[in-house]
Amino acid sequence: MLKSTARPSKVVEEPQARARKKEQTRQKLIQAALNLVSGGSSFTALGIREITREAGVVPTAFYRHFRNTDELGLALVEEGGMTLRRLLREARQTSLPGEDMIRHSVNVFVSYLQQHHLEWRFVTTERSGGSKILRMAIRNEVSHFTNEMASDLRALNIFPKLSTQSLQRICALVVTLMMYATTDFLDLTPDHPKLEEEMIDNFVKQIVMVFLGGANWEEEPSVSLSDELSNKS
Amino acid sequence: MLKSTARPSKVVEEPQARARKKEQTRQKLIQAALNLVSGGSSFTALGIREITREAGVVPTAFYRHFRNTDELGLALVEEGGMTLRRLLREARQTSLPGEDMIRHSVNVFVSYLQQHHLEWRFVTTERSGGSKILRMAIRNEVSHFTNEMASDLRALNIFPKLSTQSLQRICALVVTLMMYATTDFLDLTPDHPKLEEEMIDNFVKQIVMVFLGGANWEEEPSVSLSDELSNKS
């Protein structure tokens, strides 16, 4: 009786010891690619033999998981993007509007960047340099992210007067800054904490400036900018 | 006597037929690399044989001009950057302040982009994906560009109340947007003129928004943003 119950329970607990092992190898391959990219290689230049060597499996094992390196790249994009979205969403929700929220979000972002620098090196590199299919996948991920941010800002009611389009424009702007800053942060050496501090401060102020632009935006912009400029000068 | 004058004059007109020929080959190599990059390859992945084949010279001829592909990359960065700076500076000077200047500059930029898409594909790709030495060279070029723009804006006296630091921040912001937009413009297929129009319009409005933020910027920002937000909402 003990045996007869043990068998089905084993089926539930580890229904496919084989499948689990396979997934492990898959993860080893993904991790290996990330390690290599963080070592300075461009992902596009990575080879199957290089990756499998790093992963500690035989070259041909690669084909059990991916047809080619592009397919591995797509897996990387998916894994990387989701986590950050969840994280930053939390950051926005646990904070008050205004510059403090921005500074808080930026700090969350930068520390996340440093923790997951492997994934991010990959994403920022391939956004402009990868194969067309990878570029598109990354942009798709980025625009998901932008939309989420826009709907959060809408919920927070920070810019009640703005149209959805303008709100999305602001978010796209901030996300652009973020992606761009990523490259710079990733090239930071840890022995210059002062420089990092300055970069963060600059980054925060840029975002504040953008929000300021959003707060003063009139939906008929060509008039308002001229007004603003002539009023202030 | 004719001969004796002919010789020195020949020295002046073409002092080094050899050197000229060499320069021609050098340009052929550079152009070949650009062609290949525009064909979708990442520059980092380009090989010496690939480049020389495209250029129509024998592989070993490469070493007469560059020690390796990185050195060729540096040459590319220099050639590309300067031209755009000159062009955009002219665009800023032949136009009036306000949104029109922005729209005009953007149009100059986009049409330049399409004319020199080879160079730009290279610059935007390698800014985040190239070897460290290339990345640094490109950032250097970009910050030159930012500084130039800042000093132009200062001369135009558009933001009389802003500190130099804030002015430079604005310019850095705009340049970031520009670099980022480049990747998107380069992936445009010419059969969607409507999409291009929308992208340009969006781009212009983002810049206007940034300028608006700059016009409303107070040098003690943490106060002003909260003020703005509470005033407007």
Added chain:
DNA sequence: TGTACATCAGTGAACGCGCGTTCACTGATGTAC
């Protein structure tokens, strides 16, 4: 329960190929007298 068979993730040898780099060379261009 045990036995006999199927599946399939990972192995390891082998292939043809293009790579970067070396080397000795050729022949046009440049220089000295």
Added chain:
DNA sequence: TGTACATCAGTGAACGCGCGTTCACTGATGTAC
């Protein structure tokens, strides 16, 4: 002016090497009875 020599951009053969991919394989895991 012409001649004799130096320079050096580009050539072409050769090298050793790592690549992607194929193939038949092994042996642990899964399944049917």
